[in-house]
Amino acid sequence: MSAEAVIQTRNLSKTYRDFWGRPKVKALNSLTLDVQPGEIFGLLGPNGSGKTTTLKLLLGLLFPSDGEVSVLGKPAHEVTKNERIGYLPEESYLYRFLNADETLDFYGKLFNMTAATRKQRRDELIEMVGLQHARRRQLKEYSKGMTRRIGLAQALINNPELVLLDEPTSGLDPLGTRDMKDLILKLKADGKTVVMSSHLLADVQDVCDRIAILYGGELKVVGNVKDLLESRDETQIMSSQLSPEAISEVESVLKKHGATVKSVSHPTSTLEDLFLRTVEESKARPGRRFAPGEAPGRV
Numbered sequence: 001m002s003a004e005a006v007i008q009t010r011n012l013s014k015t016y017r018d019f020w021g022r023p024k025v026k027a028l029n030s031l032t033l034d035v036q037p038g039e040i041f042g043l044l045g046p047n048g049s050g051k052t053t054t055l056k057l058l059l060g061l062l063f064p065s066d067g068e069v070s071v072l073g074k075p076a077h078e079v080t081k082n083e084r085i086g087y088l089p090e091e092s093y094l095y096r097f098l099n100a101d102e103t104l105d106f107y108g109k110l111f112n113m114t115a116a117t118r119k120q121r122r123d124e125l126i127e128m129v130g131l132q133h134a135r136r137r138q139l140k141e142y143s144k145g146m147t148r149r150i151g152l153a154q155a156l157i158n159n160p161e162l163v164l165l166d167e168p169t170s171g172l173d174p175l176g177t178r179d180m181k182d183l184i185l186k187l188k189a190d191g192k193t194v195v196m197s198s199h200l201l202a203d204v205q206d207v208c209d210r211i212a213i214l215y216g217g218e219l220k221v222v223g224n225v226k227d228l229l230e231s232r233d234e235t236q237i238m239s240s241q242l243s244p245e246a247i248s249e250v251e252s253v254l255k256k257h258g259a260t261v262k263s264v265s266h267p268t269s270t271l272e273d274l275f276l277r278t279v280e281e282s283k284a285r286p287g288r289r290f291a292p293g294e295a296p297g298r299v
């Protein structure tokens with residue numbers, strides 16, 4: 001095992017048992033992986049592939065059936081290490097009748113913070129997650145996006161070194177998703193290690209340095225996102241608009257070098273990019289309408 005990894009699992013397995021102790025579901029089968037300090041690591045996989053089980057094993061909320069797991073240099077079952085971890089569960093269980101200030105104050109007390117530290121941390125976090133306007137509203141009035149934000153603030157109350165996020169963008173609209181992704185990138189910029197589980201692939205691609213894909217509780221793919229997505233046997237050259245004559249000249253040069261042109265087209269952006277540009281443009285110029293087929297320019 002490498003000494004510096006923030007998370008190390010070796011042949012980690014979990015079988016859920018039924019009431020009688022008989023094996024029911026093999027949720028995780030021999031998972032071996034390392035997460036390095038300062039990286040954003042994505043755990044991907046379809047429903048039921050073992051992502052949440054893995055996060056709960058890291059937190060020591062579940063005991064492995066087999067294998068080893070260490071987090072921040074300690075065995076996962078040592079719950080004192082959780083003081084250095086922030087966890088955003090898939091569903092945050094927050095007190096509906098508290099407001100944002102009271103919620104963070106409550107969790108600050110659980111970490112034995114002084115009143116002055118609690119106030120400072122609360123102000124920093126509320127600003128970071130953009131809830132200043134709603135800090136005195138009860139959480140029962142919060143939208144899904146606002147609930148996710150206060151959940152993240154709560155997970156960060158102890159200024160953790162490692163942040164575990166279970167489906168951080170699920171149920172958020174594209175604006176909320178963009179904000180959450182920016183917050184995750186900010187955590188990395190602040191030197192934290194982030195592990196996030198998701199089945200929303202575009203979100204993972206945008207923020208993660210490395211990913212693991214689980215299927216049926218088994219690790220199928222692990223690696224650097226850019227390396228995994230790069231197709232090394234093809235070359236892409238992007239130029240400004242070319243005339244048909246120029247394109248045929250380029251084709252003949254390529255032929256001379258034994259290569260073939262597979263396609264000539266205009267690059268496309270993503271639907272998320274188009275959506276966000278439309279919202280930005282609508283905010284900036286409320287009266288503006290786009291003709292069918294027209295789109296706001298790239299920012």
Ligand SMILES: Nc1ncnc2c1ncn2[C@@H]1O[C@H](COP(=O)(O)OP(=O)(O)OP(=O)(O)O)[C@@H](O)[C@H]1O
Binds near residue numbers: 024026054
């Ligand atoms: N407490 C439990 N008892 C029995 N089986 C469980 C329990 N928790 C999870 N499982 C099963 O273990 C498998 C892995 O579940 P897990 O929640 O880890 O998957 P996941 O990848 O997080 O799924 P999702 O994307 O739906 O959140 C599934 O087959 C699930 O039904």
